[in-house]
Structures are given as C-alpha cells and as structure tokens.
Amino acid sequence: MTIESLTLDPVTVQKLSGVTTATLTTVLLKKGLRNVWIRGTKPLKPGQARVVGRAFTLRFVPMREDLATPASWGAPISTRSAVEAMPAGCIAVVDAMGVTDAGIFGDILCARMQKRQVAGLVTDGVIRDRDGVVGTGLPVWCQGTAAPASAASLTFVNWQEPIACGGVAVFPNDIMVVDTDGAVLIPADLLDAVVEAAVEQEQLEGWIMSEVNQGAVLTGLYPPNEANKARYEAWAKTVR
Template sequence: MSDSSAIAAFRSVTTATITTILLKRGLRNVWMRGLVPLAPGQERLVGRAFTLRFVPAREDLATPESWSSPTSTRAAIEAMPEGCIAVVDAMGVTDAGIFGDILCARMGKRGVTALVTDGVVRDVAGVMGTRLPVWCAGVAAPPSVAGLTFVGWQEPVGCGGVAIFPDDLIVVDDDGAVVIPAAIVEEVKDACLEQERLEAWLMSEVDKGVPLPGLYPPNAETRARYEKSRGS
C-alpha cells in the first residue's frame, strides 16, 4: 500500500475509531495523553512519524549556543521529509517551549504536515501565524534550554506516554493524536473503513428511533440488516 492511499484512507477515519480497532487487536496504549490542537478547527491530518527527543536540561549542554550544534532542533528540521508529522518527546515538560515561530515557519516551508508533542510551544501568536498545525500540551514563554536538552532524531521516543517509532503512522484530529504501528497500517486501514461504514449505518438507525439494545453493539439480526442494506 502506498503512503498516498493510506493517508487518503485515514483522513476519513476518526481517531476514536482507530483506537477501537487497535484495542480489538490488543493495542491499548496508542493515544498520546495531554495533546490538544493549538488552534480550533484544524482538519484531520495523517503522516509518517519523524521523531525528535529531548532529555532533562543539563547546564553544560542546554545553552543558547547549543542551537548551533550539529545535534540541534535546527539540524533535525532540515532532515524532515515532506509530508511527515514531527513527533517530539519533550517528557511532558510544560515550562519550556520546544519550538517557536521561526522553527515552525521553517517546518511549514519544508512541507511538514504537523507538529505533535507532549511539550509546549512558545511565541504562540507567531506559531499560529505560520499555519503549521500543532498538537501540544500548551504554551510557555521560556525557551527549550530552560528545561530540556535536545539529543537526537529518528529514534524510538515516548510522547504522551506512548511509544513512537520512526515511520509509524500518526493520525491527529479534534480528539488528539494516535499512532498506528507501521507493520499493521494496511490491515488496520481496512478494519477502520468498515467500522466507519457500520457506524454511519447505525447512526441512521438511531435517527429512525431504533432502540440501542441489539443495535449497538449489533446483534446477529442487526448485522444481517446491515449486510442487506449494503447489498451483500
């Protein structure tokens, strides 16, 4: 399955549906805690994870001079491929902004789909002005080096209590951010699309006044009516 077909498919699937389908496959820890869209009304977005990792600040490393280091957020941004979703492990630190408007503007110029982090951003008005979609834990004025040390990119990270590996598929919408392991994207896609079709039909039944017992979850009779409605 090409990335373009996966991305097109998951743009029509809610993160709520994805978590349900993954739960049925034994994957419970896929929703990143504490992440909300920075701006209201952002569309659902899908992309491969490009990971970045911070550790606690250490005074000899977390300095403004570190921003010019070969291992820096600036260098990581220049390595981001078009269409990726940047997933930043900020360890849940909420008093040091990992990115501001200039870095977000550069990400937008590189065609990055979105920024997802369990940390916070700074220069919030400027960040929103870049129109880079952001899911984060809030905003803070101090720079990243006030509380964090950047250590690398494209390695496994934890974000919002969830393990994220490079190239996992990330889906974000109003309910937050969800990861789909790269190895099962196709099977999850098919199951999610079917679940969305079923739930749309169930909603139409609710609109007709059908009571919930036996409808949701559907019993054998309801399933048969659903299949008949599809011409199966």
Template sequence: MTLDPRTTAILSGISTATLTTVLLKKGLRNVWMRGTRPLRPGQPRLVGRAFTLRFVPAREDLATPESWSSPKSTRAAIEDMPAGCIAVVDAMGVTDAGIFGDILCARMARRGVAALITDGVVRDVAGVLGTGLPVWCQGAAAPPSVAGLTFVDWQQPIGCGGVAVFPDDVVVVDEDGAVLIPQNLLEAVVSASAEQERLEGWIMSEVDKGAALPGLYPPNAENKARYDAWARENPIQG
C-alpha cells in the same frame, strides 16, 4: 518513506476515536498520545509518517543557547524532515519550556511538514499560529527549551504522551488528539478502520431514525444481517 495516496485518503476519513477502537480489538490499548490537544480549534484531520525528535531533562552543560548551533540540534533535525511527515516530539510532558517557537515552525511549514505533535508546549504562540503549521500540544510557555530540556537526537524511538513511537510509524491526528498506528499493522488497521467507520455510520443513521441501542450498538444477529445487506448495496469505494 511516504504513505501511498490511497492509505492517506482512507485514514483521512477515519476518526481517531474509531482508530482507537480498531487498535483495541487488535490488542493495542496505549496508542493515544496524552496531552496532544489542537493549538488552534478547527485544525483538519491529518495523516503522516512520524518523524521523531527526543528531549531529555535539562543538563546545565548541554542545555545552553550555544547548543542551538550544534550539528545535533532541533535546527538540524528540521532540515532532515521530509515533506508530508508529522513531527512527533518527546518533551517528557514538560510544560514550562517551549520546545519550538515561530521561526522553527515557519521553517517546518516551508519544508512541507504536515504537523507538529508534542506532549510539551510551544512558545511565541501568536507567531506559531501565524505560520499556519498545525500544532497539537499542551499549550504555551515563554521560556525556551533549554530552560527545562536538552535536545538529544532525531529519528529514534521515543515516548510521546506515554506512547512508544518509532520512526515511520503512522500518526493520525484530529480534534481528539493524536493516535499511533504501528507500521507493521498499517494495512490491517486501514482495512478494519474503513469497515468500522462504515458500520458506525450505519448505526448512527439507525439512531437518527429512533432505533434503541440494545441490539444495535453492537449489532445483534438480526441487525448485523440488516447491515450486511445494506453494505452489499453500498460497497466501500476505492
């Protein structure tokens, strides 16, 4: 299920910092995936539905190079990824075995996958960067995944960076890392986030003019009235 263009456009303009504030107001505190750092500086903010992959601890009879040819493998999972999705991989925070290398990332890029997010690491990092696939992870390690992990399945509920991720939840990722928006809250979060971003933009403009923070951030009744008047003259487009 793809995101509609309007939702994608709105969320592409909302920082993950703003999203965490909006989600906090809705009672969700644990939405930022720990360890999801951009592999390359300057990667763009991206929005997409989560396509989940799950690893468990390595077990010697299963985590073997032969498993790469199994019907239930990372290779098979990649062939199931729809264009525009964000692959979210539960690597259990393991940082001494790279879950994907340059060839797998090249195939993902060729299939139109928007990004790879994991609480683990990648390998062949120079080659991965060369594929152009945006990656958020904890860094790089030379050993293959089977040195520390066993791949078990895709499109199941997972935990990535301590956050529960279900297939088709929405992920927004930028320089601050990856944030999860539960599918059932998407419409409400999109609406509230656009308004929160606009409010914070107005507050920043006031700060640039020399305004003090008390009573401005958050706004008191007087400043809220000033903002409301400004907002009526500057409606959200789209």
C-alpha cells in the same frame, strides 16, 4: 544511528483522513493495543483538520547546563538540523517528557516546517510564540504554551529514534492520525490491517448513527446482533 524516513502511500492517507481517532482506538483495542493515544496533546487552534502521516521523532532529555545553551542551537545535533531532515508529509512527534515550562519550538522553526510541507507537530510538551506559530498555518497539538526557550528546561539529543511521547512508545515511521480528540499511533507493521478494519468500522458506525437518528434502540444495534448485521451488509452492498 537515525532511521531513514519512509513515505506514506497517498491512498492510505486519503483513507485514514476519513477515520476518526476514536474509531482507530476501538479498532486497535480489538487487536490488543490499548496504549496508543498520546496524552497531553490538544489542538493549539480550534478547528484544525485531521492530519495523517508517518512519525518523524525528536527527543529531549532533562536540561544540563553545559549542553542546553544558546550555542547548542547551531550545533550539528539540534532542533534546527532535525527540522531540515523532516520529509514532506511527515508528522513531527516530539518527546518533551511532559515538560510545560519551556517551549520546544517557536514560530520560526514552525514556519520552516510549514515550508518543508510537514503535515503537523505533536508533542507532550508546549510551544512558544503562540500567535506566530498559529500564523504559520502548521497544525500543532501540544499541552499549551510557555515563553522560555527549550534550553531553559530541556536538552535536545536526537531525531529519528524510538521515543516516549505522552506515555506512548513511538518508533520512527509509525503512522500518526491526529484530530480534535488528540493523537493516535498505528504501528507500522499493522498499518494495512488497521486501515481495512477502520474504514469498515467507520462505515458501520455511520449506518448505526443513521438508524439511531431514525429512532432505533441501541440494544442489538450497537453492537449489532445477527439480524442487524445482515441488514447492514445488505445496505453496505449498495454503497460499495
């Protein structure tokens, strides 16, 4: 049974769009979560903007010759059917088991995802048709490219179920934030607490950076001691 896709509050998207994945990993570390950065995900195109959305998961398993065939592309359980189930604003998170010799998606599937207003694609695998995929405008984070189709090394099995992607457990409707440093997961149940802490952390670090640019030393500033905390709080009141 697949899990129903949920929407993400636009206000939350706006807030997280101003928070770096580096800041999020720090906030999540303070909450006891260390394994939230998906390994093997790099921007396909330089300069891709940060994207935020709920995870729409897809899962591949190792290739089996009787299942991973061109005919399977038209089956009810296929990457094509999964794309048609993706809601606007989601981020497709694909468990490709780190396989790098077969592209999970190409330009046509990515073009359809773009038409469906999918926010982005994240995978620990690779894509194919690189130039065409870049041309669709769909933001993609992956390990690179390969010419062979997915069926050469992988079998697609389902969507909207728990997966492992880049060594991270991803559940449908978890929140993904992806930027030039890669993809970070926020567990759905911790969303509100993480957003509040992350926005505050981003503001604090912005203030610290301004102090550093003015020549301040790091000791007692990063992290701030009591005196600098008081200075920051006084400053923060003027911008809230």
